[in-house]
Amino acid sequence: MPEQKRLFLVDAYALIFRGYYAFIKNPRINSKGEDTSAIMGFMNSLLDVIKRERPDHLAVCFDKGGSADRVEMFEAYKANRDETPEGIRTAIPHIHNILKAMHIPIMVKEGYEADDVIGTLSRQAEKEGYKTYMVTPDKDFAQLVTENIFMYRPVFGGGYETWGIPEVQKKFEVDSPLQVIDFLGMMGDSSDNIPGLPGVGEKTAKKFIAQFGSMEGLLANTNQLKGKMKEKIEANGELGLLSKKLATIMLDVPVTFNAKDFELDHPDIEAVKQIFQDLEFRRLTENFIKTFAVSTDETPVEETKRNTISEQKPTRKETKSAGAGQFSLFETDLSNEQQVPLEHSRKTADTTSHFYQYINTNLATKLFLTNLMKQHSVCFDTETTGLNPLTAQLVGIAFSWEVGKGFYLPFPKDQKKAQELIEELRPFFENETIEKIGQNLKYDIKMLAKYNIEVKGKLFDTMLAHYLINPDMRHNMDVLSETYLNYTPISIETLIGKKGKNQISMEEVPVEKQTEYAVEDADITLQLKEHFKNELGEANTQKLFDDIEIPLLRVLAAMELEGINLDKGFLNTLSEQLNKDIASLEKSIYEAAGETFNIASPKQLGIILFEKMKLVDKPKKTKSGQYSTAEDVLSYLAKDHNIIQKILDFRGLSKLKSTYVDALPNQVEETTGRVHTDYMQTVAATGRLSSNNPNLQNIPIRTERGRQVRKAFIPRNDDYTLLAADYSQIELRIIAALSQEKTMIEAFKNGEDIHASTASKVFNVPIEEVTREQRSNAKTVNFGIIYGVSAFGLSNQTNLSRAESKALIDTYYATYPKLRNYISEQVDFARDHGYVQTVLGRRRYLKDINSRNAVVRGAAERNAVNAPIQGSAADIIKIAMINIYKKLEGGHFKTKMLLQVHDELVFDVYKPELEAIKTLVKTEMENAYKLDVPLDVDLGVGNNWLEAH
DNA sequence: GACACTGAGAA
């Protein structure tokens, strides 16, 4: 049988995007600061294909200038697409150069997309007797598949699968690949901005194809549909036909398949090596040489193998994953276009040797404890029945102090026996000289506190460590493990099931599985610690870690365990009042609108206001095509239309009721009768804390009505009172100090009202003659500076026009010239170093600071200004919290610190201690950190949180 | 039940 020639056509952008996003969590940046992720990702895929398949002919196809025809048909076509990321744009010229050096043809045609070029070439090659493989993950290509044209598709976890006619039939549930066009036209494609039929998703589209065969068939038979769906489809027939056209790949692009040009011959190895060297690719160079060292006329893949390309096992031995069947033909989920590194098949427990043992006899326990006490540093992880440490019970504890090894101590269900067992561990946990390592130790500490065990000694929390190393990333153990150890941990879902109906508790899992899971976590955490301890030193964040975040962890654990007392009865009466007011607003809104509808639905509201009542000629729309009913849009109309103010009031009161008044009483913990928030120490990129379940950092204060909620936060009993201590203007003081702006520093030193002072200088009037409006505008600019102002932003915030805003900002800078210097210095620093930092050296990396896209760059520049200010304030209050906590503990005060709200601390003060506490708190807060501007703290005392202000 | 979107609360 004559050998049939094989042509591979590579969809360049698809692979480049895939490669780029594969590295998105830790982009490859070379010493020149170039982001080479996209180049590396693309080259990895290309070499991979060449190595596996040894094609006779190969070309790489690019888009150029978008599809003119499609834009003409539908102007929104691809319009919503995000700007091509910087890292990809810069990669393109490099990729072109590499391809040239490799003697691989680059196919582009102005005004056509790669899809069209590939489609056209594949049809031409088919006529000449070739088998064509389209290398792309993009499912749109399925429409091109014939007996001789295949998709060659990279799959999740590494490897490829080939889609021929049978695969396409099965995947899309169609008879012919051509129906894929109808399928895509119906369900639409948000990334290509193909609108599709409204209300039709993947499932419905498949149903329609089975029933009607095509878009036209569907539109001709809408009488067979019913309800809402029928109306929608009948109303959108044209949109459907247009969508189908947009989804159709063109086969008449003016390009020619010339077999000779497409031959994959020997690349200019030296030239490629040189380019790789410039880009600082080492592994890739080796890979490249290996790929081409074997001459390309090596025996081609045998025919039998070729038809089952997809079933080839990936080259790397350890490439085996828990996800079953991922290399089979039909598993790839259409809705799950995950983008992972092609070469990043990860290790798992199945592919890594380990020794995880559980301890189930008294003798083993004794031996284990003896051994445990001999260690200097131990990683542990508690397993519990739930996520709330106040209600959960211990199920077991895993320990590891040697990579790949560890022990699991299961706990009896009987809590008396559990307490007996934990007592045996007390000497370990309370040992001052054994270092304890963990991921999110705050949880374990709170859990153990329930059993009256205190965790003493040095701590190392891998989550906190990574937060300091890269605050912009996420810090789940799974993510950390995959990024830093290239290891996929057993997911908790495989043990207890997906959340929802059938999820079980950890204690119902067989102990062998508990062991594998729990010890693996401890093992991984131990390995991460080894990784991070060096990085902390490199970034110089060791001090921040040792002196701030780690000590703070204990403080937060204590605050969370303490909780705060809530006056449920008060909230109940408040709720009833709100109910009445909301009902009466509802009534008058319905009257004004002439019908009843759901006011809480922006969609229905938009239709009433702008279609029925036609309050405005050209209503603003949101990006999803609805009428915008946002606050700023409506308040603009409020003076002209009575109904608007009522709607705004309705919204305000509903929010108040649902989020605070009704929700808070349900958050009271039954066991303690108090509300226990959870402070997240590793989510805010600037270094702030965040609070949730419930969020006690956004309790209303600005409006009279909202403020009432604060009355519900009360002292624990009559012997106590609440103290609120807040830093006055801490962020402005920080920017004044850091910029050395003397005028502003003086104002603070003299104890002036800073906004009035600013207004007096900017508007050139004596401070006592500043009007309310002037002060208010000055205040907005002062805050604007902290956030990185623009005239545009300012005019949005105030009633000033863009020009007036600009003038105001200019005078502002003229008044405070050093501020302007400081801002540009921060931006320059970020450009040079790629990060900015706080007074304590907390870093925030700003990868977009040199972006060529002005919007993206602008955002990074504002971050460069804001992050050090907001972050320094966070640093300072954290120091104060640690010091105050120490004093409260050391002085055996009954007073407890309860809440932190960014620049405010709230205490439950034992009345006899009040005067001492006031002095203590004020002193510690004002002296937490020395700046060239005094820090000023306001104190308030009261029988509830509102009074304390 | 999960997810996207919108809107609104705080510093």
Place this chain on the structure above:
DNA sequence: CTTCTCAGTGTCA
């Protein structure tokens, strides 16, 4: 113009 969390609606499953 910065940093967050939460609730309700609507849609697809």
